[in-house]
Amino acid sequence: GCGTRIGEGGRFGVVYMDAQGYYAGVRKGMQDEAAEAGRSIQLLELNAQGDASRESTFVDTVSSAKVDALVLSPVSETASIPAIRLAHRSGVPVICYNTCIAEEAAQEYVTAFILGDPVEFGRLLGDAAADHFLAEGITAPKIGVVNCEQVEVCVQRRLGFEEALFAKVPDAEIVANQQGSTIDEAVNVAERILTAHPDLDAFFGQAGGATLGAIRAVQARNKVGQTVVFGGDMSTEAANALVDHSILKGNVDISGIAVGRMAAETAQRVLAGDEPEEFVLPAPIELYTTPEDGQEWLENHPDGLP
Amino acid sequence: MTTSSQQTQPGTAASPSASPSAGTARRRRLNEIGLLAAIVLLYVVLGSTASGFLSLDNQLGMLRDAATIGIAAWGVTLVIIAGEIDISIGPAVAFSSVLVAKGATAWGLGSWGGIALTLALGLAWGALAGWLVARFTVPSFIATLGLWSVLGGLGLYLTDALPVALPDNGLFRTLGGTVLGLPTSALVMLVLFAVFAYVARYTAYGRSIYATGGNAAAARLAGINTGRVKIALFATTGLLSAITGILLAARLGSGNGGAAAGLEFDVIAAVVIGGTLLAGGRGSLLGTLLGVAFITVIANGLVLLGVDSFFQNVVRGVIIVGAVLVNVAISNRDRAVRTV
Amino acid sequence: MTTSSQQTQPGTAASPSASPSAGTARRRRLNEIGLLAAIVLLYVVLGSTASGFLSLDNQLGMLRDAATIGIAAWGVTLVIIAGEIDISIGPAVAFSSVLVAKGATAWGLGSWGGIALTLALGLAWGALAGWLVARFTVPSFIATLGLWSVLGGLGLYLTDALPVALPDNGLFRTLGGTVLGLPTSALVMLVLFAVFAYVARYTAYGRSIYATGGNAAAARLAGINTGRVKIALFATTGLLSAITGILLAARLGSGNGGAAAGLEFDVIAAVVIGGTLLAGGRGSLLGTLLGVAFITVIANGLVLLGVDSFFQNVVRGVIIVGAVLVNVAISNRDRAVRTV
């Protein structure tokens, strides 16, 4: 009605770390979950675009406005601590997803952490890549990495990837590792990597933009059949590429929708006084390798939200 | 005799009867009053629609947010009054936050040492930009675009884009926290506002800035060293960026090479909304103060109203242009100079 | 008679013996020759140090990279010659890429329909900015800063930052691919270069741009509709941003609201490095072409040399300022205009 102010029916503060489609999935998951629980919850959202100061400003605002819960993927392990501490001290329960702050501080200020383990993420992909090379009979593959290592999880994804890969294909070599987190950057970087290493066997794209960029670069440089791509983060395009299967051979995904649902559910449990016992709540990590996998994903995600 | 000839003289001196100076002052105040009215209106609307907007915490939070824009905005106001521009603020703030953190930890200078280093370097790169502008007539847009690129790159390069933790001591806790219940950064902002408002109005240096922006050739002929004025101005914005960076680092507990992205645009928008002419020669710190308040309140309100964070950019763009349109309309009516 | 008095008159007209206009042209060419020399030098150095730099693939790739900067740069050159600026390029390109993808798919306009819609809207928002500048004397920095914010926000808002897939058909494959072995976008860039060089040099509109930037009041009194010139100019950059966005979308196979971040700075840097005066009135498309080549080669070389991607920004900042310093030095020597 007229008397009530916006947000008086209950609201969450939500932080998305950067401008990736993944977070649209998270939002949808949260909204779906809230709707199913019969509540109309308002989301106060910020896309921090990787900027800790932006995040801090936002968290301050929602803390002083006393939102019911803060659900966030912090921009940084350390730089996000003061903001989260403030939220905690203001009595706002904090739930991390995707990323979180440093262990010690997290234990103190954060109620729960919904995590698709990045090392596991990389490991799955490394394993899939290794299987591919073994099946193709390539014993010393050259691999180019298009990274998003300005965020810490991406470093861990690479570590997992390398661990699994070298375990099965010890002669594999990472010949380049360059940053390309948005698709346009990634295409440029991947093309240049192909220039420097025309005999490249595979790209490892650490996230959505990097993966799609690598695929486009392989197409543009006519390396289809020679260079393959292993990457992260599903999207309509990635699924299509998987169905096509000429370039993208494997993709690992942590569903944003699933994470969003878990986050909303956890938040409501916390509000109801039912705190989860485990601090880390593992989010499902999915590996897609076949055209059928891709087809299925497309059917399950008609609106393209991952 | 002159007295008699003056009486016969028609249009020029005597006739613009209702003293135009009063008119000018009134019009200028009109702009500030308009802004004030807009802010009051925002308070009424947001207070009744956005829950939590009026809470003390939120008000203090807004003060702190305002400081991030405001401190640099005082300097940029003077730069723009002098007819120049500085678009390096965002990266300069981020780089400063890195410097103070690295200085206090990795480079072993201690907290005060790190702060001193950051302030000194801020002054230095600002002066460098000013020197390029004053000595070699490099357009200030380009000189500060260069800074923007160099400092932004350095901040990320030195840290690999990872945050650099600050030592957790009383000094930085105070800087990042509150003093007497007010956010420290807000206090710094207000103190600096007083200093800058005084300098602009009551010192020869301040008046030289207006003269330089209003008519640089005339200022030079009157013996004002406009080159030195410009160097001092850019050095000042460098220093203010450094201060903002230090306060930001204290607030975040770490230095971040990627922080404060796009801050330069917020700062310029606040200054221009506050009625300072982008062409130079005219503007006031009070106007900028109101501009900063306006931008801060809107940003806060949009968050509390739950507006999509991407869509906030759309709203902001429209508001900046709208506010400047109003200013232009007000000051055009007021202008006796013709533009052909 | 005048003839006789002509002989007696000393300083002003007759005496600057070595025809000053020839001098000016020579100096201006000096700038372009210098740039060309720098590019050749870069080729020699990079060719011998950076493996793969001289490969055909890399050269074609550079051509394609150049197109992203170049197409918009042709328009921005004219905008800057007219004494204005356009900082909206990056977001405008990103938003255009979203528009064409959405138009061709979600909004069911088909590929050609999506392209037409994007071009039309690009023209429209450019004209809107131009109208604000021409009709209401809003500074172009502010008008295009507004566009920057609005278009950047809309592009992400409409897509939730998700890539919007383009239909995979021959049209977009051609646009994103090659024609006769050359990247399509590079071809478009070169064709547009010819058009713009012709327009600037050989049409009444082009000459009016120079007159407008050189002295808007005089141009207006000479009967040039400077308002219309400005609206046309900004509409043109809007259109060029739309073209760049369409080509980018075709290349990426999708529209991306966050693409092309910071492109506006590269474009402005290329124009200014190419010798166009930021103050307006002077500049050439050939210079901009060289500026685009210079920036592209350096960006490519830095990557191939394995320079840290953050540090590349540092290098770029230094180079921009350095190049402008050289330009300023050259054209200052050339100036006979008095300062007092």
Add this chain to the structure above:
Amino acid sequence: MTDNDVLAAQASNVTKEYPGVRALAGADFEIRAGEVRALLGRNGAGKSTLIRMLSGVDVPDSGDVRIGGTPLGDGGVRRAAELGVSTVYQELSLVPWMTVAENLFLGAWPRRGGRVDYEGMRREASAVFAELDLRIDPDRMVATLSLAEQQLVEIARGVRGQPGVLILDEPTSALAVNEVEMVLDVVRRIAGRGVAVVYVSHRLDEIRQVAHSITVMRDGRTVETVPARDATTEQIVGLMLGGETSAAERPATRTIDRTRTPLLSIRDLVVPPKIESVSLDLHAGEVLGIGGLLGAGRSELLRAIAGFDPPHSGAVEVEGRRVDRPSARRMKELGVGLTPENRKAEGIVPLLGVDENMVMSDFRAVSRGPAVSPSRVRAAATALVERLSVKTARPETPITNLSGGNQQKAVIGRWLHAGSRILLLDEPTRGVDVEAKAQIYRLVRELAAAGAGVLFVSGELEELPLVCDRVVALHGGRIRAEFSGPDITLDNILAATMAVESVEH
């Protein structure tokens, strides 16, 4: 106060070269306290340059400048000011968005306790104005002052610091007769106090009124110094030109067919705030002068006719046909061309060549198909340069390399290029030397003889008789009187523009 035998300022054998121009080639100059010295010479003779040396703006390449016996060296403006030099420069040098008081003390604002003392500044400013008998509110923004008031503020600033040497570079070129009187008055009073005054002007009669002696400059040298009282016009012009004479003479009266439809007819034109109601006819072959005091609104009238400021009401007819909504574009198509009074700010496009500056009024005339043809531009420009006797090395020379008079001719040429038959010339001779003035008069007469109609506005009323077939006097927003033929005299025009009552009935 300086002793009368001490040289207040002195320049010996001063040279100065700018890129491509030898502005001073061994100039000598001396002035004593209490003396008013006029500095005369054609455009580009080096007057302003010499003044820049004396006031420390620029340092000579060689030679010596002393103020009150002390070498100036390279001490700059500040040092010169300390030594008592105060200069009013040729170009207005006020800061528009500052108050009159602040401008009066520009760069030397009075301070009390470290802060700028606005109260004291206002008081002192009022005192200065009172002393000079000027009525200007020290609190007004300079931007809201008329040009004349701005000029007076500058002079007040020059006088304020009790200078030993006051230099005035063309202080009256923008002023009307009565304001010139005020300036001359100030100069006399200042000199009476023992100040040495250097006075640059192109107006001989005012120089005779105020100066003790005249120094003539030519080609960067000081040629001769003569007592002002005895100097004849012929003598001075002869010195300036170095032998040749070309003084302007009253033109032969021509008969103009007034039975034909006028080229331009104005009926009851109202342009607020200055023009209350103006009607006039301009015939082919006629030069119609418009007299009036500065601020009478002559510029506004011309701008309204040319379609730049839409009139409130009234009719504009071109060759008998009424122009409904006169826009700039429409009027240009109908053959109306306006040259603005402020040549530098609104006339020339400095970065472009003379050729482009002329053809910019009509690119179609120099196009082949859709393309502007460089060869046609060249041909058109060459023809115009010849027709107007524009002195330029080549048609594509940057227009800033030309002297003021030649720049003015190029701006007029712009409208000849567009084929305009109705020329509105606003102060075409402002800041132009005697010889160039005569050339412009001749040009205007020739254009009229060729069938054009010219509206000629000038603040120097004495030149109207030299060029006009008919003169109307504008005052209080209306035409108060009309003179033609032998009635066009300075006295008549002055009377009509100033003493309202005597004309009105």
